[in-house]
Amino acid sequence: MSFETLNLPMPFLTYAARMNLWKAAGLPAPLDVLRRSESGRFLPVQSMENRDRVDELARNLSAILDEHSVTVDTETSSSLRIAILELLNNCFDHAEQASGLHGLACAQSWPKGSLAQIAIADAGCGIRETLSQNEDVARRLGQENACAVATEYGVTGKFQDHSGYGLALAREVLANNGGRLMVVSGAEIACCKSDKTYGITAEHPWNGTLIIFEWRTDRPLNATAVYEGWPYPEGMNDDDFF
Numbered sequence: 390m391s392f393e394t395l396n397l398p399m400p401f402l403t404y405a406a407r408m409n410l411w412k413a414a415g416l417p418a419p420l421d422v423l424r425r426s427e428s429g430r431f432l433p434v435q436s437m438e439n440r441d442r443v444d445e446l447a448r449n450l451s452a453i454l455d456e457h458s459v460t461v462d463t464e465t466s467s468s469l470r471i472a473i474l475e476l477l478n479n480c481f482d483h484a485e486q487a488s489g490l491h492g493l494a495c496a497q498s499w500p501k502g503s504l505a506q507i508a509i510a511d512a513g514c515g516i517r518e519t520l521s522q523n524e525d526v527a528r529r530l531g532q533e534n535a536c537a538v539a540t541e542y543g544v545t546g547k548f549q550d551h552s553g554y555g556l557a558l559a560r561e562v563l564a565n566n567g568g569r570l571m572v573v574s575g576a577e578i579a580c581c582k583s584d585k586t587y588g589i590t591a592e593h594p595w596n597g598t599l600i601i602f603e604w605r606t607d608r609p610l611n612a613t614a615v616y617e618g619w620p621y622p623e624g625m626n627d628d629d630f631f
C-alpha cells in the first residue's frame with residue numbers, strides 16, 4: 390500500500406489533516422492545522438508498517454474503548470483488546486500486501502452524540518478475493534455480499550490457519566451495544582446493526598478493506614456474553630477462539 394497523492398473533498402480536509410492522515414500515509418499535508426490536544430478523545434491516524442506495531446496499537450485503541458464506554462469489566466476489556474488486535478492482524482493475515490504500509494487505523498469519540506468509532510483500513514486485495522480461496526464460501530459469493538458473509542461466525546478464507554471469529558465477535562458485541570459494524574471492500578458494504586446485516590453497494594468503492602467499529606458510549610459493551618452464546622466445537626475452550 391502506498392499513496393502518491395491523497396485528494397479529499399474540501400469539507401474533509403481540515404479534519405483529515407488534524408487526524409494526521411497525510412503524515413500516516415507518508416505524504417506532505419496540503420494544509421497546516423492547529424494541533425488539538427488528543428486528551429483521550431481521539432487517536433490520530435496510525436500507520437502499520439509491520440506486525441511489531443500491532444500490539445501497541447491495539448492497546449492504544451482499546452484504551453479509548455475503555456475510556457469511552459460504560460461498565461467495561463476487566464474480562465471484556467481484555468477480550469475487546471484481542472478483538473481489535475484481530476481486526477488489525479487481518480491487514481497482515483489476509484490483505485496480501487507484499488510490504489510497506491499494510492494498514493491505517495484511528496479512533497474518534499463524539500461525547501455529545503454518545504458515539505465512538507475505530508476505523509481500520511488497508512489497500513489490499515479485498516474480502517471477496519480472500520473468501521473465494523475457500524471453496525465452500527466461494528460458492529455463495531455469486532449471490533451474496535462478500536462483506537456480509539465475512540462477518541458470519543466461523544466463515545474464513547483460510548480454514549487451515551484461521552477460525553473466522555474476528556469479525557463475528559466485533560459484529561455481535563456491537564449488536565448488543567446498539568452500535569454497528571461496517572465492513573467495506575471494493576463496491577460491497579455490509580452494515581451490521583442489532584442482529585441484522587444489510588448488504589449495500591458503495592457509491593465510492595474502497596480498493597481494499599475498511600472496517601468501522603462504532604459503539605454507543607452510553608451503553609455497555611460485553612464480549613463475555615457473546616462468547617457464552619457461541620457453540621464450543623469439540624475439544625475447544627475459551628483460549629482457542631483466536
Ligand SMILES: Nc1ncnc2c1ncn2[C@@H]1O[C@H](COP(=O)(O)OP(=O)(O)O)[C@@H](O)[C@H]1O
Binds near residue numbers: 517
Ligand atoms: N483486511 C482484510 N483483507 C482481506 N480479507 C479480509 C480482511 N479481513 C477479513 N478478511 C476476510 O474475512 C474473513 C473473516 O475474517 P475474520 O472474521 O477475522 O476471521 P479469520 O481471520 O479467522 O479468517 C477472512 O478469513 C478473510 O477471508
Ligand SMILES: [Mg+2]
Binds near residue numbers: 475476479482551556
Ligand atoms: Mg481475523
